[in-house]
Amino acid sequence: MELDRMDENDWKYHGEGNKSLVVSHVQHCRVLRLLKYPAEDSENPPQTAEQAFRQIQNIVDFTSNVMSCLLGEKFVHSGEVVRLPLEFVRQLSIKIQHQRPAWRCDKVMDIYSGCALCLPNLTSPTLHQPTPTPPLCIEIKPKCGFLPSPKHVSKDIKTRVCRYCMHQHYKVANGKWKRRSLYCPLDLFSGNRQRMHFAIRHLIEEPQNNLKVFKGGQCIYSSKEGSDESPDTNSLLHHLRPYFLRGNNRVNGHMTTKAVLNDFIQVLGNALLSAAGGDGGQVTDRTGEGRSFCEASLFNRERIRHGSQGLPTNNILSRILQTQMLDSLDIEGLYPLYCRVEQHLQDFPKDRTGLQIDGPYDQNFLEKVQKCSMEDDGSVEYAAAKVHQYRIAMTAKDCSIMVTLVPSGEEEDDDEDLSSQKRLRDFRPQAFSSSVSVLDLDPKPLDSVPRQLRLDQKIVSCYLRTGGTLP
Ligand code: ATP
Ligand code: ZN
Ligand code: MG
Ligand code: MG
Structure with missing residues (x-):
């Protein structure tokens, strides 16, 4: 990519979130x-070009020096900051504007700084050999997978119903979504096959902004905010059918829609649980603590058979969960420590740098976070370290997992010694090679802490008023 000879025709709209907009290259695997x-700031940008550059460099540093160590290097791509010609950025913004969903247009793309983050395109992996069907990518935004400890919360309901499920009621009450999703993150993070299956099925039924499916780099399945219609699950299954028919048609040429869906969910679950090197021991079984089951989940507890497995270590779900659990005090327990930091910064503004409130996100920052003692010694250093931990946990609660499924080019094994039943069982999981990445690992600013406290109070009081009575 030659940065001085950029052409907007080489790029196309790819997607966007609340904070950033992504374009992909039409040939190279780059975004x-x-x-x-x-939008109200569109005439005068809220920050200078240098500040924008710093902000993106902070994202790169935070991703590579902090999140990558906690989540595992092999899952994380930190990318690099690039400076683009302003004319290119302006033309690009005009070109893509009509493809943006209307509900995202309360914000505009930054056309002033010329800075961007350049990343590998995780939805169109580089292939080493041709595949019978294009790669599939499934993006899951799993959200928080545990319940807070009763020690720190003022409302008992928070120890029984998870944040995501309570937030669903709030969003439906406020018209953000028309229907409540029955997905519960605690089911996804459970490591129990049946609960994970249940969770993924409900992500598919009501994806909201927690699930997207890409085929050959194009988004083929997602939700539209505020829309009355559910996304077209039949169209998704139509796309998926050829991927799952192959392994099956020898035994039975016909495959029901339900079977396609089940196979898809199973392959996705396998990919999420696959370990990334190291030992695959099982430690994260929190069933005993009573903090891993959400009362709002419709998964029937009795369906969990005896000896249900916990979440194996070293896979992406357990790494994300452990990072989320750096939020050990809940927002309610953290807030007084945030106030201690704020008060100190008002008295000694110069300490902002030494406490690394806005970075730099370097080795030293990570050490402060990892060495933070359990005991509060009343110091501002302790308070700042707990706030840092909380902000890292927030990033882990907001990130997305991208699962890439590359159909294997090889033909089925023709070993006649195998019974067709055995061949069927063995074949299906091998029909794809999978890889997993994590994206959207931006640091959260300090002032997100008081905002989180207010939001938490609104969500909990809304749930206590309406909980369980909504459809
Ligand atoms: P959020 O509102 O979730 O915080 P955000 O504004 O921080 O989102 P991202 O989630 O990083 O933005 O990116 C928006 C979307 O662009 C993602 O949901 C994903 O679909 C797509 N995307 C981002 N990075 C990549 C990548 N490296 N490869 C492919 N697609 C990507
Ligand atoms: Zn829940
Ligand atoms: Mg995102
Ligand atoms: Mg984000």
Whole structure:
């Protein structure tokens, strides 16, 4: 990619979140991730080009020095900051504008700084050999997978119903979504096959912004905010059918829609549980603590058979969960420590740098976080370290997992010694090679802490008012 000879015709709209807009290259496996601003600031950008550059460099540093160590290097791509010609960025913004969903247009793409984050395109992996069907990528935004400890929360309901499920009621009450999703993150993070299956099925039924499916780099399945219609599951299954028919048609040429869906969910579950090197021991079994089951989940507890497995270590789900659990005090327990930091910064503004409140996100920052003692010694250093931990946990609660499924090119094993039943069982999981990455690992600013406390209070009181009575 030659940065001085950029042509907007080589790039196309790929997707966006709340904070950034992503365009992908039409040939190379690259994306550019650009910042977004509130539309009312479109005439005068809220920050200078140098500040925008710093912000993106902070994202790169935070991703590579902090999140990558906690989540595992092999899952994380930190990318690099690039400076683009302003004319290119302006033309690009005009070109893609009509493809943006209307409900995202309260923000505009940053056309002033010329800075962007350049990343590998995780939805169109480089292939080493041709595949019978294009790669499938499934993006899951899993959200928080554990319940807070009763020690720190003022409302008992928070120890029984998870944040995601309570937030669903709030979002439906406020019209953000028309229907509540029956997905519960605690089911996904359980490591129990049946609960994971249940969770993924409900992600598919009501994807909201927690699930997207890409085929050959194109998004083929997602939700539209505020829309009355559910996304077209039949169209998704139509896309998926050829991927799952192959392994099966020898035994039975016909495959029901339900079977396609079940196979898809099974392959996705396998990919999420596959370990990434190291030992695959099982430690994260939190069933005993009573903090791994959400009362709002419709999964029937009795269906969990005896000896249900916990979450094996070293896979992506357990790494994300452990990082989320750096939020050990809950927002309610953390808030007084945040206030201690804020008060100190008002008295000694210069300490902002030494406490690394806005970075730099370097080795030293990670050490502060990892060496933080359990005991509060009343110091501002302790308070700042707990706030850092909380912010890292927030990033882990907001990230997305990208699962790439590459159909294997090889033909079925023709070993006649195998019974067709055995061949069927063995074949299906091998029909794909999978890889997993994590994306969207931006650091959260300090002022997100008081905002989180207010939101938490609103969500909990809304749930206590309406909980369980909504459809
Ligand atoms: P959020 O609102 O979730 O915080 P965000 O504004 O921080 O989102 P991202 O989630 O990083 O933005 O990116 C928006 C979307 O662009 C993602 O959901 C994903 O579909 C797509 N995307 C981002 N990075 C990549 C990548 N490296 N490869 C392919 N697609 C990507
Ligand atoms: Zn839940
Ligand atoms: Mg995102
Ligand atoms: Mg984000």
